[in-house]
Amino acid sequence: MANIVIDRIRKSFGAFQALKEISLTINDGEFVSLLGPSGCGKTTLLRIIAGLETSTSGDVRIGDRSIIGLAPKDRGLAMVFQNYAVFPHMTVYENVAFGLRMQKADDARVKAQVEKAAGLLHIEPYLDRYPNKLSGGQRQRVAVARALAVEPKVLLMDEPLSNLDALLRLEMRTELKTVLQSAGTTTIYVTHDQTEAMGLSDRIAVMHNGVVEQVGHPVEIYNHPATRFVGGFIGNPPMNFIKVPVSNGQVVAGAEQLAVPEDVGNEIVLGLRGEAVELAPLPQGIEMKVRVAEPMGSHLLLTGSIHDQPVRVILPASETVKSGDTIGLKLDRKRITWLSPESGKSFPAVSA
Amino acid sequence: MTQNRPWIPYLLILPSVAFLALLFVVPLVQTIWLALSDNGAPSLANAERMVTDINFTRSVRNTFLLTIVVVPVQIAIALAMGTMVAKVGRGRETILWIWTIPLGISDLAAGLVWLSILQNTGYFNSLLFSLGVIGRQASWLSYQTPVALFIAIAVAEIWRGTAIVMVIIVAGLNQVPKEFKEAAEIFGAGPWTRFWRITLPLIRPALQSALILRTVLAFEVFAVVYALGGRNFPVLVGEAYNWQNQNQNYSVAAVYAVLIMIISLAATLIYLKALKVDPERLP
Structure with missing residues (x-):
């Protein structure tokens, strides 16, 4: 079971409270979006779950195990970054294999996993190329394949589509949904784009000023926003x-x-x-x-x-x-x- | 614009090209001619005179030894400094500012600073004496203490020349987006693996520049050595200086100059080859 329990997480930067007691439970295999305008704390929360940022107080548990004191690598998760962070000095193959190599997986397993992930993301033709020769969309696929290759319990995605052009974003969105549905990985997805969140998520957590304003199914949030902020943020045109x-x-x-x-x-x-x-x-x-x-x-x-x-x-x-x-x-x-x-x-x- | 007047770029770079040609290429050709001629005819007599001189082998050995010891230490220290300062939030600028102070000190002045520390009546001996380690003035910079002299010169050179390496490496480190290290961390790379497998390959261009610059400068080491060791520690540029001023033999001095240039060029070529930077593999 890889459910995630976010338990009263707070984060302050000096006097500024970036996160004000966030609690949220994400079920095993669920796709949950953290949606909100820039500065609402969604990325900070994701980075705290990843272990790249420390929380001021509170706890995060994955499958009933507290991970708050663990190093990122011991948390059993993978992450896709907004700017892809695909290593430019390694081939696509080595990029996808990176996590497995760090786990000291044997060559046969590395090969099998890389091929599986590359197949899912349709990047087999580029495996021996360097990322600089790839387009933004292809690099994003490499980043996703690298994350899926380690078969993480939890996948964290930080605005993974926001650097792509509109048409590609739509295409990748559909594809991500297909890939992640078949992988069945518990996913937390940070975005400021409500259509992305609506289209991809099982549930959306709408964040504003360091607070979760509403958690719910996309349609429920759309039709019955809990606050004026949620109604105004979700939907185009916004709620009247x-x-x-x-x-x-x-x-x-x-x-x-x-x-x-x-x-x-x-x-x-x-x-x-x-x-x-x-x-x-x-x-x-x-x-x-x-x-x-x-x-x-x-x-x-x-x-x-x-x-x-x-x-x-x-x-x-x-x-x-x-x-x-x-x-x-x-x-x-x-x-x-x-x-x-x-x-x-x-x-x-x-x-x- | 420039398509209609293709000569404009050439016109704009003409002054710098003319300036360099006049003050660099002409003396260079003259020096080479001076080195490889005798009484107006091509000859290797000067080179022979240089090679057979008693100090030649020592100066070559000393210069190489110093370079081999000093440059890697400087690169290592600069990498450590750059990595440490990257973790600092507030006060980063101040730390960098203090670290780059040696950049503003001339090499002769740096040599004199270390001379005042290490000479017989210097601060180092005073300290050792007051601690009771030595009973009377010890000599560190004489021909009888070659190891101590070498260490003193190496330390002074490291102290003086690391700042420039650090500046280049910090600039290189700043070019590496932090997401690369974060991604590596999440996928299980520890601090050493991150450093060796992610950071170091990504700052290759900066590393290459720093190595070339520092190595070329190390082969040209002179003032610090001259201040601390005088002729007790002959180096290539020091020998060129002696032939020029003491012996008034401009031709042998010119051979030394040409030799230093050849060594520097060779070192640069080796670095360019060995640390080949493939633009395809950069961020």
């Missing part, structure tokens, strides 16, 4: 937040009455995904003033305001809305997230 008046425990949206959680004041924040709406005639729908309409081909993106607050919504490409129009929108009540205006935290979903 509209402050609306509450009367008698209800919010009026056009002709509809929306029930809100009980213990709220006279205002609440309505969290609305841009695509959780459909066009409805006024006054049945809630009124939106469209400032800009952008036909994107696959959909129609509208930027404007509801209750004088900025919103972005998405309609099917077939709708004909023009810049300057005033339209009515029917909200999908199952996909509404209610948030506290004071704390920015969301209320548990209300049954409609």
